[in-house]
Amino acid sequence: MKERTVQLEVLRYNPDTDSEPHFQRYEVVCQDEWVVLDALNEVKETLDPTLNYRWSCHMAVCGSCGMMINGEPKLACHTFLRDYPGVIRVEPLAHFPIERDLVTTPDDFMEKLKRVKPYLIPKKPKPLEAGEYRQTPAQLTKFRQYSMCINCMLCYAACPEYGLSPHFIGPAAITLAHRYNQDSRDGGRDERQEVIATQEGVWECTFVGACSEVCPGHVDPASALQQVKILSCFDWIGEHLLPGGKK
Amino acid sequence: MSRRPYVREVPPTAWYFRHPRYLRYMAREVTSIFVGAYCVLLTVGVLRLAQGQASYEAFLQALQSPASIVFQLLAFAAASYHAVTWFTATQKAMPLQLGDEFVPGGWIAGAHFVGWGLLSAAILYFAGVF
Numbered sequence: 001m002k003e004r005t006v007q008l009e010v011l012r013y014n015p016d017t018d019s020e021p022h023f024q025r026y027e028v029v030c031q032d033e034w035v036v037l038d039a040l041n042e043v044k045e046t047l048d049p050t051l052n053y054r055w056s057c058h059m060a061v062c063g064s065c066g067m068m069i070n071g072e073p074k075l076a077c078h079t080f081l082r083d084y085p086g087v088i089r090v091e092p093l094a095h096f097p098i099e100r101d102l103v104t105t106p107d108d109f110m111e112k113l114k115r116v117k118p119y120l121i122p123k124k125p126k127p128l129e130a131g132e133y134r135q136t137p138a139q140l141t142k143f144r145q146y147s148m149c150i151n152c153m154l155c156y157a158a159c160p161e162y163g164l165s166p167h168f169i170g171p172a173a174i175t176l177a178h179r180y181n182q183d184s185r186d187g188g189r190d191e192r193q194e195v196i197a198t199q200e201g202v203w204e205c206t207f208v209g210a211c212s213e214v215c216p217g218h219v220d221p222a223s224a225l226q227q228v229k230i231l232s233c234f235d236w237i238g239e240h241l242l243p244g245g246k247k
Numbered sequence: 248m249s250r251r252p253y254v255r256e257v258p259p260t261a262w263y264f265r266h267p268r269y270l271r272y273m274a275r276e277v278t279s280i281f282v283g284a285y286c287v288l289l290t291v292g293v294l295r296l297a298q299g300q301a302s303y304e305a306f307l308q309a310l311q312s313p314a315s316i317v318f319q320l321l322a323f324a325a326a327s328y329h330a331v332t333w334f335t336a337t338q339k340a341m342p343l344q345l346g347d348e349f350v351p352g353g354w355i356a357g358a359h360f361v362g363w364g365l366l367s368a369a370i371l372y373f374a375g376v377f
Binding site: 013015016020021071072094095097098099105136137138141142160163164206207208209210212213220222223226227229230 | 249
């Protein structure tokens with residue numbers, strides 16, 4: 001197995017002792033097939049047990065190990081060291097407060113996720129004995145791609161709108177709202193539109209498209225947001241310009 | 248151990264130098280200025296036309312000045328870049344599902360490019376270019 005010494009430059013922040021974050025360099029002997037997360041684990045096990053970071057599955061499913069790798073939002077478990085010839089700079093996800101070292105505070109995202117009601121709201125209550133909701137493959141195709149989000153928040157770290165206007169509900173949360181709005185079993189669109197068809201919702205998006213470029217699940221949040229914009233415009237036309245509109 | 252999350256401020260301007268994708272985005276946005284300016288130019292042309300033949304011919308004469316030609320070339324380049332980026336984006340904004348599958352995105356963007364080409368050719372035809 002091929003080995004090489006990798007230089008990692010890791011942003012460190014200890015809220016008990018540091019007034020601001022600083023970089024610390026580690027030299028780690030790594031296997032060629034290792035990912036950045038393996039190198040961080042090696043640092044923690046052999047060089048510096050005080051290093052803090054989040055991870056769980058090591059297979060790009062849990063969405064825990066999102067961080068900035070050479071300035072780009074990446075999953076550390078999905079980023080091979082061999083793709084980075086020089087010093088690898090590892091920082092916490094951009095646009096989120098740093099809790100400690102590479103650990104960020106996801107509270108803002110979690111609160112926004114809750115607001116968009118990312119769960120099925122049935123059109124009318126159905127007792128269990130009435131059986132399951134049935135769906136055709138075409139109905140599933142309509143939203144399936146948007147259900148692949150793993151809540152890793154890379155799209156928020158890539159989105160300059162979220163960085164500049166933190167009140168923006170953001171790519172992943174709006175995409176999940178769209179996912180449920182597109183679901184044939186769901187009847188909660190009106191409730192979600194109250195949250196997402198607003199200035200701090202989809203109209204804050206200027207279609208930079210970075211969210212889709214960095215998404216490890218190929219969810220394509222940018223497409224979901226543009227579709228929400230178009231559908232919201234149709235709502236407005238229906239309500240204001242067509243006879244019998246609600247307003 | 249205490250909680251004292253550190254908030255990093257986003258620089259209001261320098262962020263778009265962080266990655267080429269942000270520069271491409273800013274380039275697309277800046278092209279709007281040229282597109283808008285050319286719309287103003289067309290509006291002025293209509294006003295001159297309403298003012299009579301002499302006024303309109305003076306306007307046409309002004310369009311042939313070197314500065315005007317440079318502006319029109321820049322506006323054409325900007326409008327073309329703007330159109331290409333937006334027509335490419337249509338596949339994200341307007342996906343088309345037929346049965347169990349989505350139509351390939353390239354078809355949707357391609358249809359817009361074909362429409363753009365046909366309309367441009369029609370305008371040039373009626374303008375007497377060919």
